[in-house]
Amino acid sequence: MFNFIKNLIAPKKCYSCGELWHFLCPECLKKLDNHKAYCYLCKKPSFEYQIHKECKTNDFYLDKIIVLTHYKNKIIEILIKHSKYYWKKDILEDFADYLSELFLKNCDEKISDYIIVSRPMYRFKKLFRWYNQADILATFISKNTGIVHYNNLVIKTKYTKSQSRLSRQDRLKNEINSFSINKKYISIIKWKKVIIVDDVVSSASTLNEIAKLLKNYKTSENIALVIASD
Ligand SMILES: [Zn+2]
Numbered sequence: 152m153f154n155f156i157k158n159l160i161a162p163k164k165c166y167s168c169g170e171l172w173h174f175l176c177p178e179c180l181k182k183l184d185n186h187k188a189y190c191y192l193c194k195k196p197s198f199e200y201q202i203h204k205e206c207k208t209n210d211f212y213l214d215k216i217i218v219l220t221h222y223k224n225k226i227i228e229i230l231i232k233h234s235k236y237y238w239k240k241d242i243l244e245d246f247a248d249y250l251s252e253l254f255l256k257n258c259d260e261k262i263s264d265y266i267i268v269s270r271p272m273y274r275f276k277k278l279f280r281w282y283n284q285a286d287i288l289a290t291f292i293s294k295n296t297g298i299v300h301y302n303n304l305v306i307k308t309k310y311t312k313s314q315s316r317l318s319r320q321d322r323l324k325n326e327i328n329s330f331s332i333n334k335k336y337i338s339i340i341k342w343k344k345v346i347i348v349d350d351v352v353s354s355a356s357t358l359n360e361i362a363k364l365l366k367n368y369k370t371s372e373n374i375a376l377v378i379a380s381d
């Protein structure tokens with residue numbers, strides 16, 4: 152009801168073409184990306200976004216990285232910025248719809264094998280931002296797909312500098328051992344396929360750190376599901 156009234160007063164408009172009811176309409180998204188599955192590491196085609204065995208190093212723990220679109224596109228960059236800093240959570244709802252659809256096209260049929268976690272934010276950072284955009288995305292994706300979301304399964308235990316301000320080498324070091332698993336969920340994650348939700352992926356070092364931790368607790372598959380890569 153609240154959304155209905157809000158849509159009447161200030162309807163969503165596509166940032167790209169101005170059409171009503173979406174912040175990014177399906178047609179404009181289609182123009183940005185063809186959504187052919189590829190391996191994130193070599194960018195060559197792969198089945199359901201799987202990382203090729205030959206591309207994986209021993210310290211890489213993600214089995215799939217599913218990305219909706221590119222951050223290089225100015226409109227995507229603005230949309231993501233607005234969703235973070237201007238409290239426009241509805242943008243995340245639109246992206247979550249597209250991500251849910253893309254995920255369901257690239258997963259196994261048995262949905263009960265999956266759980267959703269979100270890339271956590273350090274407590275104090277959350278105080279300044281009011282919310283963690285990865286959590287909001289994950290909540291919407293969970294609602295769309297019926298896959299359970301555990302929003303405090305992965306915990307950020309250490310404050311680290313923002314990844315976007317660091318060089319690739321420093322990024323790799325920055326996040327090491329800065330996450331832990333909430334002990335009460337340990338029995339749940341065993342043999343599960345875990346979907347780690349985030350808004351932007353670059354070197355994938357943060358997502359890989361989380362995946363490494365999850366693998367320690369015997370998850371069967373680690374999948375990253377992300378709005379945009381840079
Ligand atoms: Zn449009």
Ligand SMILES: [Zn+2]
Nearest residue numbers: 190193203206
């Ligand atoms: Zn590859």
